[in-house]
Amino acid sequence: DVKVTQSSRYLVKRTGEKVFLECVQDMDHENMFWYRQDPGLGLRLIYFSYDVKMKEKGDIPEGYSVSREKKERFSLILESASTNQTSMYLCASTEESRSLYGYTFGSGTRLTVV
Amino acid sequence: ELKVEQNPLFLSMQEGKNYTIYCNYSTTSDRLYWYRQDPGKSLESLFVLLSNGAVKQEGRLMASLDTKARLSTLHITAAVHDLSATYFCAVDMGMDSNYQLIWGAGTKLIIKP
Numbered sequence: 001d002v003k004v005t006q007s008s009r010y011l012v013k014r015t016g017e018k019v020f021l022e023c024v025q026d027m028d029h030e031n032m033f034w035y036r037q038d039p040g041l042g043l044r045l046i047y048f049s050y051d052v053k054m055k056e057k058g059d060i061p062e063g064y065s066v067s068r069e070k071k072e073r074f075s076l077i078l079e080s081a082s083t084n085q086t087s088m089y090l091c092a093s094t095e096e097s098r099s100l101y102g103y104t105f106g107s108g109t110r111l112t113v114v
Numbered sequence: 115e116l117k118v119e120q121n122p123l124f125l126s127m128q129e130g131k132n133y134t135i136y137c138n139y140s141t142t143s144d145r146l147y148w149y150r151q152d153p154g155k156s157l158e159s160l161f162v163l164l165s166n167g168a169v170k171q172e173g174r175l176m177a178s179l180d181t182k183a184r185l186s187t188l189h190i191t192a193a194v195h196d197l198s199a200t201y202f203c204a205v206d207m208g209m210d211s212n213y214q215l216i217w218g219a220g221t222k223l224i225i226k227p
Contacts, residue, residue, distance in 0.1 A: 102159030
């Protein structure tokens with residue numbers, strides 16, 4: 001069964017901390033994505049990656065960076081966490097740019113910045 | 115800028131009733147996705163609609179796509195409690211935007227026994 005695994009379900013961090021959110025997929029997918037989900041706003045794309053060491057900005061990249069050193073792993077980094085980054089973070093992957101099957105999502109990480 | 119609007123954003127209905135969720139989008143697209151999210155859970159892919167006039171059905175859910183009207187619908191027939199969830203549509207922005215998806219805000223559906 002296809003899986004996208006996010007390392008933490010819940011995280012509480014302090015303002016100014018550097019935060020790492022990890023995502024691993026076991027499907028040999030080329031494409032990986034980081035979204036944040038906020039009530040009433042749907043999902044907003046932070047960054048995505050089409051290949052190892054490749055990254056592209058999404059709609060809301062400010063305050064975030066990413067790393068993809070291996071095909072199966074895509075990390076989201078909050079360089080200096082702020083309270084407005086409190087949110088649900090979702091990682092997803094697809095087999096190709098234009099998926100016939102939809103994205104496969106991880107279970108999400110609910111991050112609280114205090 | 116592509117905008118995706120779902121309505122209603124919240125829907126409470128009785129079991130056994132029929133209802134439709136609408137997803138309107140503001141620019142040309144020929145591919146649209148529907149997802150389901152249960153509380154505290156991740157998103158599950160329901161339907162991928164690949165062309166104008168596409169219709170897909172799974173159980174009590176049926177989705178359709180009208181690319182000319184820039185409209186997709188998710189129809190629920192004879193609702194049951196298990197269909198309570200939040201439903202999202204997502205629109206493919208096409209090759210020029212690397213096939214990114216733009217998401218609706220979601221429709222929270224509560225089905226009362």
